Amino acid sequence: MNPEPRVGGDAETAPRTQSQSSPTGDVSALKTSPAGDSAEAIAPPRSTDAVLETHNLSVYYNTLLALREITIAIPRNRITALIGPSGCGKSTLLRCFNRMNDLIPGARSEGNLWFEGVDIAASSTDPVTLRRRIGMVFQRPNPFPKTIYQNVAWGARINGYQGDMDELVERSLRRAALWDEVKGKLRESGLELSGGQQQRLCIARTLAVEPEVILMDEPCSALDPVSTARVEDLMDDLKDEYTIVIVTHNMQQARRVSDMTACLMPDEALADGHRTGVLAEFSATDRLFTNPKDPRTEAYITGRIG
Amino acid sequence: MIPAVAARSGGDFRPRRLRRKLFGAAFGVACFVATSIGVVVLFIMIRSVVVQLSDVPIFEFLYKLTGRFGSIDPDRSGYKAGIWGTVWLLSLVIFLAIPVGVGAAVFLEEYSAPNRLRRFIQTNIANLAGVPSIVYGILGLALFARAFGLKRLALGPTLWTGSLTLGLLVLPVIVITTQEALRTVPASLRQGALALGGSRWQVIRDHVLPCALPGIMTGTILAISRAIGETAPLLMVGAAASIPLVPRSPFDRYTALPVEIYHYAKEADPGFKPVASGGILILLAILFLMNSVAIVLRNRRAASNRG
Numbered sequence: 001m002n003p004e005p006r007v008g009g010d011a012e013t014a015p016r017t018q019s020q021s022s023p024t025g026d027v028s029a030l031k032t033s034p035a036g037d038s039a040e041a042i043a044p045p046r047s048t049d050a051v052l053e054t055h056n057l058s059v060y061y062n063t064l065l066a067l068r069e070i071t072i073a074i075p076r077n078r079i080t081a082l083i084g085p086s087g088c089g090k091s092t093l094l095r096c097f098n099r100m101n102d103l104i105p106g107a108r109s110e111g112n113l114w115f116e117g118v119d120i121a122a123s124s125t126d127p128v129t130l131r132r133r134i135g136m137v138f139q140r141p142n143p144f145p146k147t148i149y150q151n152v153a154w155g156a157r158i159n160g161y162q163g164d165m166d167e168l169v170e171r172s173l174r175r176a177a178l179w180d181e182v183k184g185k186l187r188e189s190g191l192e193l194s195g196g197q198q199q200r201l202c203i204a205r206t207l208a209v210e211p212e213v214i215l216m217d218e219p220c221s222a223l224d225p226v227s228t229a230r231v232e233d234l235m236d237d238l239k240d241e242y243t244i245v246i247v248t249h250n251m252q253q254a255r256r257v258s259d260m261t262a263c264l265m266p267d268e269a270l271a272d273g274h275r276t277g278v279l280a281e282f283s284a285t286d287r288l289f290t291n292p293k294d295p296r297t298e299a300y301i302t303g304r305i306g
Numbered sequence: 307m308i309p310a311v312a313a314r315s316g317g318d319f320r321p322r323r324l325r326r327k328l329f330g331a332a333f334g335v336a337c338f339v340a341t342s343i344g345v346v347v348l349f350i351m352i353r354s355v356v357v358q359l360s361d362v363p364i365f366e367f368l369y370k371l372t373g374r375f376g377s378i379d380p381d382r383s384g385y386k387a388g389i390w391g392t393v394w395l396l397s398l399v400i401f402l403a404i405p406v407g408v409g410a411a412v413f414l415e416e417y418s419a420p421n422r423l424r425r426f427i428q429t430n431i432a433n434l435a436g437v438p439s440i441v442y443g444i445l446g447l448a449l450f451a452r453a454f455g456l457k458r459l460a461l462g463p464t465l466w467t468g469s470l471t472l473g474l475l476v477l478p479v480i481v482i483t484t485q486e487a488l489r490t491v492p493a494s495l496r497q498g499a500l501a502l503g504g505s506r507w508q509v510i511r512d513h514v515l516p517c518a519l520p521g522i523m524t525g526t527i528l529a530i531s532r533a534i535g536e537t538a539p540l541l542m543v544g545a546a547a548s549i550p551l552v553p554r555s556p557f558d559r560y561t562a563l564p565v566e567i568y569h570y571a572k573e574a575d576p577g578f579k580p581v582a583s584g585g586i587l588i589l590l591a592i593l594f595l596m597n598s599v600a601i602v603l604r605n606r607r608a609a610s611n612r613g
Contacts, residue, residue: 098501105420132503142494144513154512155502202498209502 049076051213051243052097052134055112059092062106065276066092069111072262072282074213079235079244081258081285083251085300088264089277090247094215096120097245098134099127115213132159135211139218141198143190143205148173148182151190151201155209168208176204177234196227203234214238216246220253232257251301254285261285263297352590358583371584376548376566380577383548385585388566390552391465391545392534392592395562398469399476399533404526406473407480414481415488416510435478443542446471451543463544465556471539476529483525487518520608527600531593537564563589 050073059067067089074080082090092101099120101107113120120130132155143151152169161168169186173179178200182193190201199219206214216235220228235244235257248254254261262282266275281294292298359367374384410431418424450467453459461467491514499509515522546561547569553560567585570578 100497100501103497103500128503128505131501136497136501138494138497138501140494142492142498144495144498145517154499155504158502158504158508158512205502 050074051076051116052245053112053114054093054096057093057096057109057111057113059089059096059101059107059109061104064274067264067277068267070264070277070279072279074243074245075260076243077239077241078259079239079246079257080260080262081254082245082247082262082264083249083254083300084264084277084280085266086249087275087277088266090264091217092277093264094136094217094245094247097213097215098131098136099125100131100136102127132209133211134213134215135206135209136215136217137199137202137206137219140222141195141202143193143198143201145189145191147187148190148193148201149186152205152208155205159209161209172204172208173201175207175238176200177230177237178204194227196223196230199223199227199231200234203231207238211242213243213245216244218247218249221249228253251289255289258285261288263288263292263294263300265294265296265300352587355583355586359580359587362580364587367580368584368587371581371588375550376561376569380573380575380581383570383578383581385563385566385588387546387549387552387561388563388585389588389592391560391565392563392589394465394553394556394560395469395472396530396534396596398465398556399472399530402469403473403476403480403529407477407526408484408522410477411481411484411488412510412515415485416506416514431478431481435482439475439536440538440542442471442475443539445474446539446543461557463546463559465553465558465560467543468540468545468560468562469556471543472533472536475536475539476533479529479532480526483529484518484522487521487525488514490521491517516607520604523600523604523607527597527604531597534593534596535564535589537562537568540565541568563592 052074053072055071057067057070058065070093082093084090095101096109096113097115097120101109109121115130115134119125144154146154149169152172153165156165156168170179170183173182178197181197182201185192190198193201199222203214203219220231223231232253235246238244239259246254246258260282261284263280264277265280267278280300281288281292281297283293288297289301292301356364371384372389373386374382375386377383414424414428418427446467448454450461450470451463453461461470495513495517496509499513500506504512540562545565546559548566549559549561551558563585567582567589570585571582573582
């Protein structure tokens with residue numbers, strides 16, 4: 001699937017196999033981290049199969065604390081679901097992983113955030129390189145107002161893809177289970193497709209840049225049940241090669257597709273009505289849904305909160 | 307307890323349906339009148355010009371006007387120099403003002419942080435858009451024609467001076483309308499492109515600008531059309547009243563269509579009246595042609611954005 005060498009320079013400085021054997025590299029990376037809390041800035045023991053890790057991650061929008069001290073490790077080649085009631089910071093956490101929060105004026109984070117041992121939030125980390133390796137699918141399908149072919153090819157082209165573009169477009173569309181529906185009309189607009197097809201087109205264009213992680217922000221909330229089922233099947237296919245993190249409001253969906261589930265909960269509401277998200281529980285999906293340890297999680301999954 | 311039954315039978319509601327309907331209809335009529343005023347005024351304007359030409363074959367007359375230079379004899383006067391001067395000005399203004407204006411707008415919308423400096427620049431650009439054109443004429447005279455007395459830099463009454471002055475005149479309008487067009491580009495488009503690992507420049511070049519292009523073109527067309535009709539600043543920076551030559555380079559002297567019309571219109575000899583009227587029709591025709599071409603281009607672009 002991915003025979004070409006990784007473009008990201010960060011990968012070379014901390015390859016997966018060496019990230020354990022060279023802790024000094026990680027420590028020096030941490031020193032460049034903008035985290036104010038230096039006492040907390042210790043490299044946590046990382047398990048080899050964690051792709052994304054946070055340690056005491058807090059996110060602010062200006063003075064507003066949106067997420068407090070999240071510590072979580074996203075396992076490789078698994079689907080991890082982020083669930084919880086509205087306003088508990090699920091999407092905020094997801095957008096930290098590919099630095100999309102950079103686009104929001106006033107957003108900043110404290111604590112630590114690693115991708116394959118690389119400090120995501122460090123100013124030396126290039127968000128453009130990072131975003132190629134950590135793809136994202138949004139809540140509302142947002143294909144470019146261009147042809148289906150160009151939708152898929154654009155990301156690869158601007159990232160300097162040297163191979164056969166026609167072949168890459170076909171492979172990506174096949175991988176996204178869309179090829180058979182669009183192969184005769186690659187030159188037509190991506191906006192002509194149905195909502196579910198558009199979302200699979202967005203997945204295809206994400207796959208075309210050959211990321212390692214795919215972040216999905218409620219990818220099915222704008223889709224009908226049939227399209228939702230197709231996207232869910234697709235996710236199951238993709239997890240052999242990709243690490244997937246999905247935010248969902250739909251607890252059945254989390255239960256159906258995910259291996260691991262993190263339940264975020266709003267802390268007590270502040271005086272002005274704003275809420276701060278905290279991690280209530282993170283465990284295997286089966287365990288979380290059948291035997292929740294945290295009373296808030298139990299209340300949420302049984303429908304008493306949210 | 308909520309008195310559900312009372313609410314159904316009327317209760318606290320006074321629908322006043324007839325009154326609402328009448329107000330709605332009256333508003334619609336008022337809007338129609340407002341629209342008509344523009345159309346009627348344009349019609350009267352063109353008619354009053356055409357009336358001056360009632361005793362000549364109009365298209366033949368206009369065609370003759372385009373082939374003659376200015377003269378003291380109305381029967382041998384025309385707009386050849388003015389038409390070519392205006393075409394030159396137009397091309398130079400497009401070449402000068404659009405890249406600078408669009409560049410400034412992209413910087414303000416896409417690159418600059420929303421801080422006090424940006425607000426300061428923004429306010430000043432908005433103010434510049436409201437400055438009377440004669441003031442730009444004075445600025446052009448001092449800055450370009452005379453270069454504050456530096457003889458080597460002074461451009462004199464050349465096409466460069468005229469087009470730089472008109473370029474400055476339309477710049478704020480281009481900046482403001484381009485900014486508005488950029489703001490209409492949906493955030494989801496930017497996010498989708500950035501999430502694929504596009505750099506800011508790649509996202510602007512391939513997605514933001516193409517998506518904003520119809521809006522940018524609309525604003526630019528309006529601004530440039532205004533510039534073509536401007537007379538005051540050109541009189542200020544020394545466009546000739548009438549010269550018997552077609553400019554060959556931007557360093558040549560020139561005259562422009564509205565300037566020539568102005569001079570013919572204030573001639574005492576009544577024989578110049580049809581000449582002035584003919585000039586107005588030619589100017590309107592050029593504007594109309596230009597706007598049509600630009601609108602066709604814009605619509606084609608907008609269609610390709612949809613698909």
